[in-house]
Amino acid sequence: MTFIPKGKHYVAGEWLEGAGTFASSPAHGPAHDYPVGTVELVNRACAAAEDAFTAYAPTTSRERAGFLRAIADEIEARADAITEIGTQETGLPVARLQGERGRTTGQLRLFAEHIEKGDYLDRRVDAALPDRQPAPRPEIRLVQRPVGPVAVFGASNFPLAFSTAGGDTAAALAAGCPVVVKGHSAHPGTGEIVADAIDAAIRKTGMPAGVFSLIQGGNRQVGEALVQHPLIQAVGFTGSLAGGRALFNLCAARPQPIPFFGELGSVNPMFLLPDAVKARAEDLGQGWAGSLVMGAGQFCTNPGIAVVVDGEDADRFTAATAEALSKVAPQTMLTDGIAKAYRDGQARFTARNAVKPLLVGESTGREATPNLFATTGEQFLTDHALSEEVFGPLGLIVRIGSVDEMIDLARNFEGQLTATIHMDAGDLAIARRLRPVLERKAGRILVNGFPTGVEVVDAMVHGGPYPASTNFGATSVGTMSIRRFLRPVSYQNMPEGLLPEEFLG
Numbered sequence: 001m002t003f004i005p006k007g008k009h010y011v012a013g014e015w016l017e018g019a020g021t022f023a024s025s026p027a028h029g030p031a032h033d034y035p036v037g038t039v040e041l042v043n044r045a046c047a048a049a050e051d052a053f054t055a056y057a058p059t060t061s062r063e064r065a066g067f068l069r070a071i072a073d074e075i076e077a078r079a080d081a082i083t084e085i086g087t088q089e090t091g092l093p094v095a096r097l098q099g100e101r102g103r104t105t106g107q108l109r110l111f112a113e114h115i116e117k118g119d120y121l122d123r124r125v126d127a128a129l130p131d132r133q134p135a136p137r138p139e140i141r142l143v144q145r146p147v148g149p150v151a152v153f154g155a156s157n158f159p160l161a162f163s164t165a166g167g168d169t170a171a172a173l174a175a176g177c178p179v180v181v182k183g184h185s186a187h188p189g190t191g192e193i194v195a196d197a198i199d200a201a202i203r204k205t206g207m208p209a210g211v212f213s214l215i216q217g218g219n220r221q222v223g224e225a226l227v228q229h230p231l232i233q234a235v236g237f238t239g240s241l242a243g244g245r246a247l248f249n250l251c252a253a254r255p256q257p258i259p260f261f262g263e264l265g266s267v268n269p270m271f272l273l274p275d276a277v278k279a280r281a282e283d284l285g286q287g288w289a290g291s292l293v294m295g296a297g298q299f300c301t302n303p304g305i306a307v308v309v310d311g312e313d314a315d316r317f318t319a320a321t322a323e324a325l326s327k328v329a330p331q332t333m334l335t336d337g338i339a340k341a342y343r344d345g346q347a348r349f350t351a352r353n354a355v356k357p358l359l360v361g362e363s364t365g366r367e368a369t370p371n372l373f374a375t376t377g378e379q380f381l382t383d384h385a386l387s388e389e390v391f392g393p394l395g396l397i398v399r400i401g402s403v404d405e406m407i408d409l410a411r412n413f414e415g416q417l418t419a420t421i422h423m424d425a426g427d428l429a430i431a432r433r434l435r436p437v438l439e440r441k442a443g444r445i446l447v448n449g450f451p452t453g454v455e456v457v458d459a460m461v462h463g464g465p466y467p468a469s470t471n472f473g474a475t476s477v478g479t480m481s482i483r484r485f486l487r488p489v490s491y492q493n494m495p496e497g498l499l500p501e502e503f504l505g
């Protein structure tokens with residue numbers, strides 16, 4: 001089967017042309033033309049989303065759960081076509097696209113179950129105290145309400161799970177918020193076919209048409225207009241620090257500022273404690289190399305930095321990492337732009353005298369070859385560029401003089417999505433000093449693992465202090481991510497007939 005895209009926007013139940021077209025730039029397979037987004041389309045989609053809110057917000061959890069499950073079913077019904085166009089556009093292997101599809105449908109079904117349970121509403125009731133002195137207390141109830149239309153920006157590296165029907169869209173729809181997606185220009189065909197699945201689910205479950213729209217990209221004005229549209233009440237974004245910061249600033253400068261939930265970049269430092277390195281330097285090096293090159297290193301949770309105490313064990317770890325990385329063949333990157341940014345990142349390291357090249361691969365065109373560098377703790381602390389993310393399979397080993405230096409270094413990291421401790425039983429005392437430092441830095445702290453691979457569960461935090469995310473109180477993965485699109489409202493002395501239905505029954 002060959003998937004032929006319509007090459008249209010999907011706005012409130014209609015497939016529409018744009019003002020001109022842009023051609024996709026697939027890693028392999030044919031390019032297709034897609035319509036360029038316009039501000040008029042943004043206005044139309046946002047107005048339809050606001051209209052839909054009136055009908056969608058009051059739907060029951062069970063009705064919305066049925067809608068989410070229908071989207072998952074419709075995605076599965078298009079499985080082969082999604083894999084075909086997804087692999088072409090991104091260069092990701094078939095197994096990865098298949099796995100990501102399972103994760104995406106799994107997320108949708110998880111949210112369906114989550115809202116059916118009802119806990120997400122966080123209902124609270126403070127009974128009236130009519131006899132309280134000196135003044136009676138009124139009855140006060142609280143429940144979470146959907147915020148209104150939400151804008152979603154997907155990431156290039158997760159064309160399904162962090163995109164058109166990805167975690168942000170699933171969370172917003174589960175909360176009762178219509179969604180307007182700004183399609184990623186790196187995978188417009190994948191976006192289109194997923195929008196087609198959502199369209200089928202809307203029709204099957206009788207949801208209002210404006211509950212979902214997809215406006216293709218090809219024009220930065222689309223994203224700018226979307227986050228500034230007065231009807232949009234929150235934004236979910238996964239992508240680069242530069243792009244996220246630009247859109248965050250626009251949200252903050254609106255006459256009515258709105259929350260911008262940006263999940264941005266991270267270097268995900270690993271701290272290798274002495275007994276662990278002594279006992280298994282080779283395993284740690286091989287394990288790190290495997291995590292670093294997974295998906296050509298194009299994960300926001302890629303562990304780009306390893307901090308290790310200088311000495312023979314650090315030498316063994318370094319040698320094992322370099323050896324494992326040297327065997328990795330070039331891998332295709334998601335876009336030409338990401339491949340160029342990777343080469344620029346490599347050049348940033350090779351240009352520095354105080355950075356030792358351990359393995360410098362030649363990357364050309366859209367292909368990436370692993371790179372490994374080493375530096376000292378002192379140098380790392382004085383050169384901010386060394387702590388900035390290089391999106392791709394590039395690792396930096398920071399060799400330090402003592403465990404005290406390790407704690408100091410940890411204190412100097414910026415906000416991270418993850419931080420990892422590799423330890424053995426004898427490292428416990430140092431780990432106990434490190435943990436409270438890392439808690440202030442990262443959304444997720446791991447022990448003896450690698451951070452690539454984010455479980456979609458109730459207890460997951462995929463977020464962290466800036467610049468890992470723009471909102472440290474939130475997560476973009478797991479059921480807690482629904483909170484981003486809910487707002488608590490208190491009801492004081494409200495008669496039963498007027499209370500929201502969520503309080504009844």
Ligand code: NAP
Pocket residue numbers: 153154155156157158162182183184185186217218219220221223224238239240241242243244246247262263264265266299300338389391417462468476
């Ligand atoms: P990106 O270049 O920031 O693009 C993300 C989206 O934002 C795209 O739709 C893009 O539009 C739009 N955009 C970017 N800058 C904009 C601007 N100034 N004005 C208006 N719209 C703008 O990010 P990416 O290439 O997709 O992803 C790579 C980066 O994302 C990496 O740094 C990675 O670490 C990070 N990432 C983070 C997470 C996480 O969960 N924290 C997950 C995955 C990736 P166009 O389509 O026009 O480019």
